[in-house]
Structures are given as structure tokens and as C-alpha cells.
Amino acid sequence: MVSDKLTKAILLSSSLIVLIISAGIVFSLAGGSIPAFKEFGFKFIFTNEWNPTEGHEIYGALPFITGTLITSILSLIICIPLAFSTSLFTAEYFRNTKASGIISSLVDLLAGIPSIVYGLWGFYTLRPLIINLGLSDQGFGIFTSSIILAIMILPYATSMSTEIITMVPEELKEAAYSLGATRLEVIFNVIIPNARSGIIASYVLALGRAIGETMAVTMLIGNSNTVPSGLFAPGNTMASIIANQFGEASGLKLSSLIAIGLLLFAITGIVNSIGKFIIKKLV
Amino acid sequence: MVIIKISPLLDNTKARDKKNKLFRAFVIAMSFITVIPIILIIGKIIINGIGQINFNFFVQTSPDSLQAMTAIATNKVIPGGIANGITGTFLIVLMASVMAVPLGMMIGIYLYENQGRRYTNLIRNTSEILQGVPSIVLGIISYLWVVRNVTKGFSAFGGSVALSIMMLPLIIKSTEETMKMIPNEIKEAAFAMGAPYHKIILKVLIPTGLSGLSTGILLSLSRILGETAPLMMTALGSSIINFNVTKPTSAVPLLIWEFYNDPNMVNLVWSSALFLTVLVLTLNVLSRRIAAKIKIGIKK
Amino acid sequence: MIETLTNIENPILKVRNLSIAYETDRSAVKDINIDIESKAITAIMGPSGCGKSTLLRAFNRLHELYPYIKTTGKIYLNEREIHEMSTVELRRKIGMVFQRPNPFPTMSIYDNVIAGYKLNGIKLVRSEYDSIVENALINVTLWDEVKDSLFKKGTFLSGGQQQRLCIARTIAFNPEVLLLDEPTSALDPVATASIEDLLVSLKKDYTILLVTHNMAQAARISDNSIFMFMGELVEYGKTETMFTNPKDPRTEGYLTGKFG
Numbered sequence: 079m080v081s082d083k084l085t086k087a088i089l090l091s092s093s094l095i096v097l098i099i100s101a102g103i104v105f106s107l108a109g110g111s112i113p114a115f116k117e118f119g120f121k122f123i124f125t126n127e128w129n130p131t132e133g134h135e136i137y138g139a140l141p142f143i144t145g146t147l148i149t150s151i152l153s154l155i156i157c158i159p160l161a162f163s164t165s166l167f168t169a170e171y172f173r174n175t176k177a178s179g180i181i182s183s184l185v186d187l188l189a190g191i192p193s194i195v196y197g198l199w200g201f202y203t204l205r206p207l208i209i210n211l212g213l214s215d216q217g218f219g220i221f222t223s224s225i226i227l228a229i230m231i232l233p234y235a236t237s238m239s240t241e242i243i244t245m246v247p248e249e250l251k252e253a254a255y256s257l258g259a260t261r262l263e264v265i266f267n268v269i270i271p272n273a274r275s276g277i278i279a280s281y282v283l284a285l286g287r288a289i290g291e292t293m294a295v296t297m298l299i300g301n302s303n304t305v306p307s308g309l310f311a312p313g314n315t316m317a318s319i320i321a322n323q324f325g326e327a328s329g330l331k332l333s334s335l336i337a338i339g340l341l342l343f344a345i346t347g348i349v350n351s352i353g354k355f356i357i358k359k360l361v
Numbered sequence: 362m363v364i365i366k367i368s369p370l371l372d373n374t375k376a377r378d379k380k381n382k383l384f385r386a387f388v389i390a391m392s393f394i395t396v397i398p399i400i401l402i403i404g405k406i407i408i409n410g411i412g413q414i415n416f417n418f419f420v421q422t423s424p425d426s427l428q429a430m431t432a433i434a435t436n437k438v439i440p441g442g443i444a445n446g447i448t449g450t451f452l453i454v455l456m457a458s459v460m461a462v463p464l465g466m467m468i469g470i471y472l473y474e475n476q477g478r479r480y481t482n483l484i485r486n487t488s489e490i491l492q493g494v495p496s497i498v499l500g501i502i503s504y505l506w507v508v509r510n511v512t513k514g515f516s517a518f519g520g521s522v523a524l525s526i527m528m529l530p531l532i533i534k535s536t537e538e539t540m541k542m543i544p545n546e547i548k549e550a551a552f553a554m555g556a557p558y559h560k561i562i563l564k565v566l567i568p569t570g571l572s573g574l575s576t577g578i579l580l581s582l583s584r585i586l587g588e589t590a591p592l593m594m595t596a597l598g599s600s601i602i603n604f605n606v607t608k609p610t611s612a613v614p615l616l617i618w619e620f621y622n623d624p625n626m627v628n629l630v631w632s633s634a635l636f637l638t639v640l641v642l643t644l645n646v647l648s649r650r651i652a653a654k655i656k657i658g659i660k661k
Numbered sequence: 662m663i664e665t666l667t668n669i670e671n672p673i674l675k676v677r678n679l680s681i682a683y684e685t686d687r688s689a690v691k692d693i694n695i696d697i698e699s700k701a702i703t704a705i706m707g708p709s710g711c712g713k714s715t716l717l718r719a720f721n722r723l724h725e726l727y728p729y730i731k732t733t734g735k736i737y738l739n740e741r742e743i744h745e746m747s748t749v750e751l752r753r754k755i756g757m758v759f760q761r762p763n764p765f766p767t768m769s770i771y772d773n774v775i776a777g778y779k780l781n782g783i784k785l786v787r788s789e790y791d792s793i794v795e796n797a798l799i800n801v802t803l804w805d806e807v808k809d810s811l812f813k814k815g816t817f818l819s820g821g822q823q824q825r826l827c828i829a830r831t832i833a834f835n836p837e838v839l840l841l842d843e844p845t846s847a848l849d850p851v852a853t854a855s856i857e858d859l860l861v862s863l864k865k866d867y868t869i870l871l872v873t874h875n876m877a878q879a880a881r882i883s884d885n886s887i888f889m890f891m892g893e894l895v896e897y898g899k900t901e902t903m904f905t906n907p908k909d910p911r912t913e914g915y916l917t918g919k920f921g
Contacts (some may be wrong), residue, residue, distance in 0.1 A: 081557045081558070081559065082557055082558040082559075084559075085557070085559040085562070086558065088467065089467050089468075089470060089471040089474070090471060092464055092467035092468050092471060093467075093468050093480075093484045095464060095468070096468060096484050096529070096533070097484070097487060097493065098485075098486050099488050099491065099526060099529075100490065100512040102502070102506070103494070103498070103499075103502050106501075106502055106505045106506065107498070107501070110501075110505060113471075119453070155622055156615050157537065159391055160391050160392075160394060160395045161390075161395075162391075163387065163388040163390075163391030163392050163395070164391065164395045166388050166394040167388055167391075168392075171385065171388060171389075179476055181395070181396055184396045184399050184400070185396070185399070186394065186645075187403075187642060187645075188398070188399050188648070189645075190583060190638075190641050190642045190645035190646075191399075191402060191587075191641070191642070192586075192587025192588070192589070192614060192637055192641055193552060193587065193588075193589065193590075194587070194614050194617050194618060194621075194634075195402070195406065195587070195634045195637065195638050196402070196590045196619075197621075198617070198621065198630055198631075198634055199401070199402045199405060199406075200400045201621075201679075202405070203401065203405060216448070229398045230397060243446075247763070249759050249761060249763045250763055250765060250766075251726075251757070252723060252726070252757075252759065253757075253759060253763050253765070253827070253830075254765075254776070254780055255720055255723065255726060255748075255752070256723065256752055256756060256757035256831075257752060257756070257776060257777040257780050257781070257831075257834065258748070258749045258750075258752035258780065258781050258834075259378075259779065259780035259781065260377050260378065260381040260749070261381055261385070262377075262380055262381040262384045262385075263377070263381075263780050263781070263782070264780075265384075267765075267776075267779065267780050268765060271767035271768075272766065272767060274767075276422045286493055289495070290493075290494075290495025290496070290497070290498075291495075292495065292496065292497045292589075292590040293589045293590055293618075297621070302819075305369070307443065317472055317495060317497050317590070320497055320501065321497060321590050322593050322594065324500075324501070324504075324593075325593065325594060325597075332812050336501060336505075339498050339501045342495055342497075342498055343494060343495070343498050346488055346493055346494065346495055346498075347493065347494075350490065350493035351490070354486075354489060373781075373782055373783075374747050374749045374750070377749070377781075377782060378747075
């Protein structure tokens with residue numbers, strides 16, 4: 079029928095929009111970064127300087143790439159023991175009990191809180207705590223940001239792991255128990271080997287989220303444009319430098335920020351693809 | 362018959378039992394530590410924010426720095442509210458939904474009807490990659506596309522384009538999943554009656570899948586309502602209530618950012634944060650409830 | 662009055678007043694009293710839902726994994742009450758093979774056989790492991806078929822071979838009792854026959870308790886048979902006698918196919 083053909087054509091063209099948008103994003107980011115790469119070459123990625131003084135402008139992405147990588151990886155390291163334990167709590171030790179239902183729901187709530195609200199809490203509660211513990215006088219920095227990121231990515235690290243652990247067949251566990259294993263031994267010798275890919279995939283995807291986080295990090299990282307000098311030193315991430323400086327940027331600075339956006343896009347894309355690849359191998 | 366010979370087995374059960382108990386205690390302790398932040402965060406927003414919420418909060422626009430400073434100096438309650446933010450958020454999110462929801466549903470239906478093809482997988486994978494793009498990058502994109510070239514200045518429309526790109530993959534995914542759950546017989550029955558394809562979509566598929574589709578919409582709304590970064594570089598913000606989509610517009614997260622950065626208005630952050638968080642969490646919980654009901658319905 | 666074999670000398674297992682309930686209001690097994698003969702095959706039969714698997718799993722205390730299952734009564738292994746032993750010790754003496762073959766998919770065949778040792782943290786020398794693996798696999802007649810693929814994962818094996826691997830895994834620990842929960846119901850007739858032959862050869866060294874829903878299987882290989890119905894022990898006797906001359910009308914009804 080003619081009208082059916084038309085409907086199908088409309089649906090097909092709507093699907094093209096996904097490709098157009100994605101291609102458009104790549105082209106716009108690349109196009110916008112060209113002035114910066116023309117001026118600084120690929121050294122841009124390794125340059126540790128961000129100097130906007132007129133006449134001597136030098137911009138480099140290294141401080142922010144390291145800031146992003148350090149905070150994200152550190153946040154994952156902090157997050158993993160907590161996420162892993164919570165998954166085991168809800169999927170194994172206390173499966174199908176009220177307690178695990180409550181903990182599950184609470185963790186899920188974490189995913190709903192807006193980034194800026196995390197930033198507020200981090201600024202008004204976490205920062206004074208860090209200051210009181212004597213870890214840093216201002217309370218800003220890599221460590222504080224990593225903690226808030228760890229909390230933010232918890233639900234992503236937990237939910238898929240919990241699902242995967244639940245799917246390990248009962249009979250494998252029973253066989254192990256029948257051989258005299260303790261619960262701990264069943265967890266590490268049967269559940270984990272069978273759930274390994276899924277658990278790793280969920281951590282990789284959580285890392286992807288941490289890399290792209292903006293507001294909370296911007297409010298807690300201390301806004302310094304060099305490679306961070308220590309765990310409690312201030313810094314900036316790719317996302318936070320864009321957030322801080324995009325509003326009034328123009329010319330070469332704007333192009334450099336767009337270039338950083340391009341790098342951020344690429345890194346997030348790679349990490350997420352790795353995570354999705356691991357999941358596909360599972361199935 | 363070969364007899365299996367084994368050396369006498371040592372009795373290490375006590376040590377293993379101890380390790381077992383210790384690990385269990387560790388898991389329980391860690392799980393409780395995990396839930397502490399959520400309780401603290403929500404607690405703090407409620408405790409600090411509830412005081413400032415009153416009728417004016419919803420109908421008055423945000424105060425400026427001078428008004429706030431004067432009020433503090435004279436020990437009065439800071440005047441104003443977040444009406445400009447609420448209307449701005451509403452406008453921007455509405456436009457984003459109008460763009461993303463119909464488009465996302467069409468694409469989701471396309472994917473559902475064309476399973477298994479290489480092109481379909483390409484679209485699906487691209488949509489998933491799009492989902493992972495950080496919101497600030499989408500802010501840059503909308504800045505380049507809309508603020509620079511279309512509205513020639515910061516605008517609500519720019520903000521909604523960024524947010525609609527964020528919503529799109531979620532709508533696509535939930536539409537495809539929902540369509541997959543509709544029993545084939547329903548679709549076949551409609552075809553057998555000779556109905557044209559677009560009518561089947563509008564009058565059969567979508568109404569049948571309404572719960573699932575709503576879940577996706579609610580979930581994507583809750584995701585974009587809290588976004589700040591992309592709006593900072595597109596909608597910019599405004600101190601007045603604005604319905605002109607080509608002009609800078611406020612939004613609740615933007616107001617929170619402004620209050621946070623102004624030492625005089627800092628106390629206003631909590632009520633706005635409370636409002637925003639309650640809004641987002643309500644949509645979140647609602648969408649999960651509906652999703653759970655669907656799952657139970659299917660099990661039956 | 663329940664018929665029991667009264668002439669078993671030194672029964673290896675004794676069950677006294679065993680009752681098992683799911684969520685307190687549904688009794689799955691009611692007041693069982695039996696003695697199990699050592700180094701013989703005892704079949705547990707009955708229609709679906711009669712409690713035979715539930716009874717079997719009480720012997721290695723597998724029910725304790727599930728908090729909603731309540732067990733009362735006593736079971737004695739060699740005069741020791743099993744609930745007073747540690748589960749680790751109990752499960753070294755009583756091993757279990759399940760209905761669907763379940764070799765650990767992430768372990769090689771070699772590691773599967775010695776899984777019991779690895780799980781229990783027992784460290785032996787490599788040569789000891791080698792001989793255990795070889796002996797166990799010979800005993801289940803799997804050695805020749807897998808000796809060149811010991812370090813591959815067991816998933817390429819057929820159903821019957823996988824089940825024999827699971828039996829090897831259990832006997833590698835040299836238990837006294839083997840519990841088998843419908844071990845051949847997921848296998849084809851050829852594989853079933855090979856497992857049945859294996860069990861007959863194993864009974865010289867192990868006491869075997871076999872749950873089966875296949876009466877013919879019970880008739881073929883078991884020495885003694887237990888018939889259960891709706892959670893109760895209805896009849897228990899030498900297989901030959903029970904099949905030719907059942908004492909309880911329910912037993913007769915089941916054996917003649919009036920119900921199943």
C-alpha cells in the first residue's frame with residue numbers, strides 16, 4: 079500500500095537522524111578543534127601549560143587529561159570494594175530479604191541525584207570533613223573529587239554486578255557446597271569466575287560515567303590548570319575546565335576547549351565501547 | 362576397580378570457618394557504609410532546604426545580589442523565589458521532549474520492525490554510543506549548532522537541543538524494548554484486518570505499550586531535569602521569567618549554580634536543591650514502579 | 662504401620678523421625694524412619710512431589726542453604742548424628758550428584774575432578790593430584806575418552822560424559838555415601854545405560870542412594886527400594902520383593918502405572 083510505503087520511508091529516515099547527529103558531533107568537534115591543533119600540533123595533548131595571557135597564549139590538554147584519568151580511576155578504586163560488597167549482600171548473602179530490598183532501593187536513589195546537588199553536599203559536608211581530618215587546608219582537590227565520584231558511580235557499578243551474580247545457576251553453587259565448600263569459597267571459586275565478565279563490564283561502564291562527570295567535580299577539584307602535584311592537590315578535569323572557561327572563551331582558547339571536548343568524547347567513547355564489548359562477549 | 366588413595370586430609374575447617382565469618386562481616390559492614398552517603402545527602406537537603414520553601418518560592422523570581430545583601434544586613438529573610446527557574450526548566454524540557462520523544466519512538470519502532478539487519482545494529486550501536494557522550498560535550502555541540510548559527514545568542518532553544526540529544530537514546534531503547542514485549546498476536550491481528558501500517562502503530566502498538574513507553578519518557582526526563590553543564594553554555598540563565606525560546610532563559614539547576622557562586626545568596630541553594638531533587642527522584646521512582654508492574658504483569 | 666527392612670546389620674545411615682517443611686505450613690517430608698544398608702544401591706521412588714528429592718538432600722544438609730526450609734529429626738552416619746558434625750566433614754563423607762550434569766564451566770576437566778580439594782583449600786603435591794584424577798576418571802570409565810584433553814574445559818563433553826565427570830568429582834574425595842538425584846533423567850538411553858552400569862560397579866565401594874522417577878531403572882539396578890507418597894514413607898523393602906509383591910495398595914498402584 080502506498081501509505082504503508084510512506085510510513086516505512088518515514089521511519090527509515092528518522093533512523094538516519096541518529097547517524098546524522100553522531101557524525102555531526104564528530105565533525106563539529108573536529109572542525110572546532112582545528113585552529114588549536116594547527117597552532118600547537120599534536121603536542122597539544124602532552125603540553126602541560128594553560129596560559130591565556132594575550133600575545134603568549136599557550137594551551138595544552140595534559141593537565142586535564144591527567145586530572146580526568148586520576149580522579150576517575152581513583153574513584154573506581156574507592157568504589158569497587160563498596161560496590162562489590164553491596165552486590166554480594168543483595169544477590170547472595172541476603173537475597174530476597176527485606177534488608178537487601180532496602181539497600182537496593184537506597185543505592186538506586188543515588189543514581190537520581192543531580193550532579194550539582196552532589197557538588198553542594200561535597201562542598202558543604204565533605205570538604206569540611208577533609209579539612210578537619212587535616213588532609214588538606216582548603217579541602218579541594220583530587221581526593222575530594224574522587225570520593226564524590228565514587229559515590230556517584232556506585233549505582234552503576236552495583237546494579238549490573240548484582241544482576242549477573244544472581245544469574246549464576248543454583249546448581250553450580252549446590253555442587254560446590256556438596257563438596258564441602260564454605261560460603262566464602264563458593265563465592266570466590268564458583269560465583270566470581272562465572273560472573274567475572276559481567277562484573278568487569280559494569281566497572282568499566284561506571285568508569286565511563288566518572289570520566290564524563292562535570293558539575294560535582296568542578297565544584298570540588300580546586301580549579302588549578304597544571305598537572306596535579308599530589309593526592310590532595312587541586313587540579314582540573316577535561317570536563318571541569320570546559321565548564322569553567324567556555325562561557326567567556328573565544329578564538330584560540332575556545333578552539334582549545336573544543337579540542338579538549340573532542341578528546342573527552344573520544345576517551346568516553348572508547349571506554350564505553352570496551353564495556354559494551356565485554357557484555358556482548360558474555361551473551 | 363581402582364581404589365583411590367588419598368593422603369590423610371588435614372583439618373583446616375576452623376581456619377576456613379573464621380575466614381568465612383570475617384568476610385561476611387566485611388560485606389555487611391561495607392554495605393552499610395555504602396548507604397550512609399545517600400542518607401546524609403538527602404537528610405541535609407531536606408533539613409537545610411525545607412525552611413525556605415513557601416508560596417513565594419514558587420511564584421517570585423530570583424533575587425539579585427543587592428537585594429540579598431540588604432536582606433542579610435537587616436536580618437530579614439531573603440526575598441524572592443525560583444519562578445524564573447521553574448518556568449525556564451519547564452520550557453526547555455518541554456521543547457526537548459517535543460523533539461526527542463516522537464523522533465525516539467519512530468526510531469525505536471524502526472529498530473523493532475527490522476531486527477537482525479546490519480543497518481539496524483549500526484543504528485542501535487550508534488545510539489548507545491550517543492548515550493555515553495558526556496552532557497558537557499553535548500553542550501558544546503548545541504553551542505556550535507544553535508547558539509552560534511541559529512539563535513545567534515544564548516537561548517532556551519539551544520538548551521533544549523542539547524537535552525533532547527541526551528533524551529533520544531533512552532527513548533529509542535525503551536521504545537524498542539517495549540515493542541518487543543508486545544505479543545505478536547496483537548500485531549498480527551491488526552494486520553489481518555487490513556489496517557494501514559501507520560494506524561497500527563498509532564492505534565495498536567503505542568497504546569498497548571503505553572506503560573513501557575511512559576517508563577522510558579519518565580526516566581529520560583528525570584535524567585535531563587538535573588543537568589546543569591550543558592545549559593550553562595546554551596541557555597545561560599536569566600533573572601526574569603522568559604518564554605521567548607530565542608533568548609537566554611533560566612533553569613532551576615542554573616539558579617542553584619548562580620546562588621552557589623554568590624556569597625550573598627548561598628543560603629538559597631538548599632531550597633532549590635530540595636525542589637530539584639524531589640522532582641527528579643519522584644520521576645525516577647515513578648518510572649521504576651511502572652517498570653516493575655509491567656514485569657509482574659508479564660510473569661502472570 | 663510402615664514396612665521397614667528389619668534385618669539390616671550395621672546400617673550405615675539411620676533416619677529417625679525426620680520431617681521437613683517448607684514455610685512451616687507445607688510439609689514436604691513427614692516423620693521418616695529408615696535404616697540404609699551399607700554398600701548397596703537403595704532407590705527412592707515415588708510420583709512427582711512425593712518428597713524424594715527433599716529426603717535425599719537432607720542427608721548432606723543441603724537444605725540449610727535455604728532459610729525457609731525447616732528440618733526436624735535425626736540422621737545418623739555411622740552412629741554419629743550429622744547435625745552435630747560440621748558440614749565440611751559431613752560433605753566429605755557424603756557426596757552428591759545432581760540431575761543436570763553441572764561440571765564447573767570455568768574449570769578444566771582436571772580441575773573439575775579435584776574441585777573438592779581446591780574448594781576445601783587442601784594442597785597436595787602435583788603427582789598426588791595426577792593420580793587422584795587418573796583413578797577417579799578410570800573408575801567412571803571416562804579416562805580413555807578424556808586423557809588427552811584433561812586441561813580443556815568440560816563443556817564439549819556429551820551429557821553422559823559430563824555426568825560421569827560429576828561422579829568422578831564426587832568420588833575423588835573418597836566419600837562413603839553417594840547421593841544421586843535423578844542422575845540420568847536428562848540423559849539419552851545410551852548414556853543412561855552407561856551410568857547405570859557404572860553405579861552397579863561402584864556399589865562395591867560406596868553406599869548409593871538413588872532418587873529416580875524411572876521405575877524400570879530402580880528395578881534394574883537397585884538392591885532396596887523406598888516408595889514415598891505425599892511426603893510419607895509408604896513402603897521399604899528389597900527391590901525384588903517390592904516389585905513382585907508390593908504390600909501397600911499405593912505402592913501397587915504406582916508400580917502398575919495406575920498413577921504416576
